[in-house]
Amino acid sequence: MENKQIAITQFGEPEVLAIQSAPMPEPKSGEVLVKVAFAGVNPIDVKTRAGLGWAAAQNKDNLPWVPGYDISGQVVSLGEQADRFSMGDNVAGFIGFPVTGGGYSQYVCVPEGVLSHVPDSVTLEAAAALPLAGQTAVQALDKATVREGDRVLILAGAGGVGHIAIQVAVAAKAEVFTTCSEANLDYMATLGAHAVNYHFAPVSERVEEVDVLIDLVGGDAALDALKCLKDGAQVVTVPTLSAELICEKAKLLGFEATGMLVDPNPQQLDALLYMVSVGLVKTEIQQVYPMTQVVDAHKQIETGHTRGKILLDMQC
Numbered sequence: 001m002e003n004k005q006i007a008i009t010q011f012g013e014p015e016v017l018a019i020q021s022a023p024m025p026e027p028k029s030g031e032v033l034v035k036v037a038f039a040g041v042n043p044i045d046v047k048t049r050a051g052l053g054w055a056a057a058q059n060k061d062n063l064p065w066v067p068g069y070d071i072s073g074q075v076v077s078l079g080e081q082a083d084r085f086s087m088g089d090n091v092a093g094f095i096g097f098p099v100t101g102g103g104y105s106q107y108v109c110v111p112e113g114v115l116s117h118v119p120d121s122v123t124l125e126a127a128a129a130l131p132l133a134g135q136t137a138v139q140a141l142d143k144a145t146v147r148e149g150d151r152v153l154i155l156a157g158a159g160g161v162g163h164i165a166i167q168v169a170v171a172a173k174a175e176v177f178t179t180c181s182e183a184n185l186d187y188m189a190t191l192g193a194h195a196v197n198y199h200f201a202p203v204s205e206r207v208e209e210v211d212v213l214i215d216l217v218g219g220d221a222a223l224d225a226l227k228c229l230k231d232g233a234q235v236v237t238v239p240t241l242s243a244e245l246i247c248e249k250a251k252l253l254g255f256e257a258t259g260m261l262v263d264p265n266p267q268q269l270d271a272l273l274y275m276v277s278v279g280l281v282k283t284e285i286q287q288v289y290p291m292t293q294v295v296d297a298h299k300q301i302e303t304g305h306t307r308g309k310i311l312l313d314m315q316c
C-alpha cells in the first residue's frame, strides 16, 4: 500500500510543495496508525514553507520535510500496548508540533495519548479544523482569564483562530467585539459578535472600555486596538512576529500583556469536540482542497483573507 505525503522540497514559493511516496509506517509501542482523512492548513505551514520561523530553522537540513499539525481520520492499526482506541475509531489530533510535523500524509503513526475520539455527531472535516486553531483560541482566552460580562475585543474574528475564539468567548457570556472586512460582517454577527469593518475606520474609533484584547493580527492594527482598552485590561497578542513590540507598548500604557505559543493539549481538543457535538461551536470551512491542489491551498492562506479554515482531503 502506498503512503503519499506532501513535502517541502526546498524553502520558497508554494510550488516547492511536492507529492512524494513513502513507505507505510508501522506503529511502535503505544502508537496507532491513522489513515488521515483531512489535514488542516495553518499560517505556520505557509511560513515554514517560505523558510521563515523556528520550524523552518529546525528543519533546514532535513528537507524534504512533511508539514502539517492538524489531522482527522481513522485508526487502522494498533501498536503494542496501544489500548485507548479500537480499529476503525474516528480520531483527531494536534501532532508533531512544532518540529516533527507530518500531518500532510495519507498515513501517519501517532502516540495514542495525543489523539482525541471524534464523537459520531462531529464530521471529520470539523474535527480537522479544530486542533491548532481551536486550542490557540482557548489558550489565548484562558491566559486573559475572560469572565462573564467582560468586553472582549478579538482582532481578525473571521479567521481560523478568530471564529473559534468568538464562539468560546460568547459561550463564556462575554460581550464580544471583532474586526473584519465588509464581506464578513454578517458572518461575525451570526456568531454573536459586534463587528467593525476595519477598512472603514480604525477600531479605536468604534469600540471602547474593553477588558480583554485578543490580538490575532499584530502590528499597527494591534497598536491601534490598545486605545480601546480600559484601565487594568489584559492583552494577549498571538502573532509571534510583533509580540515583543505590542507587549512593550501595552505594558507602558499600564496593561497586562503577553504573547503566546500554542501548546498541544488533547483534553482541550476533547472539550472543543464536545462543544461542536452539542452545537456550542460551529467550525467554518472555507474550502477543502484535494491533496493534489496543495499549492492552491497555500496560496489561499497567503491571501490573509481565509474565512475559517482550509483543509486538504488526503485521500483523493
Ligand SMILES: NC(=O)c1ccc[n+]([C@@H]2O[C@H](COP(=O)([O-])OP(=O)(O)OC[C@H]3O[C@@H](n4cnc5c(N)ncnc54)[C@H](OP(=O)(O)O)[C@@H]3O)[C@@H](O)[C@H]2O)c1
Residues within 6 Å of the ligand: 042, 043, 044, 132, 133, 136, 155, 156, 157, 158, 159, 160, 161, 162, 179, 180, 181, 182, 183, 184, 198, 216, 217, 221, 238, 239, 240, 260, 261, 262, 301, 304, 305, 306, 307, 308
Ligand atoms: N503564537 C501561536 O501559537 C499562534 C497559533 C496560531 C496562530 N498564530 C498566528 O495568529 C494569526 C491568526 O491565525 P489564523 O490561523 O486565525 O489566521 P488566518 O485564518 O489566516 O486569518 C485570516 C483572517 O484574518 C483576517 N484579517 C486579515 N487582516 C486583518 C486585519 N487587518 N484586521 C482584522 N482582520 C484581518 C481576515 O478577515 P477579513 O477577510 O475579513 O479581512 C481573515 O478571515 C496568524 O498570524 C498566525 O500565524 C499564532
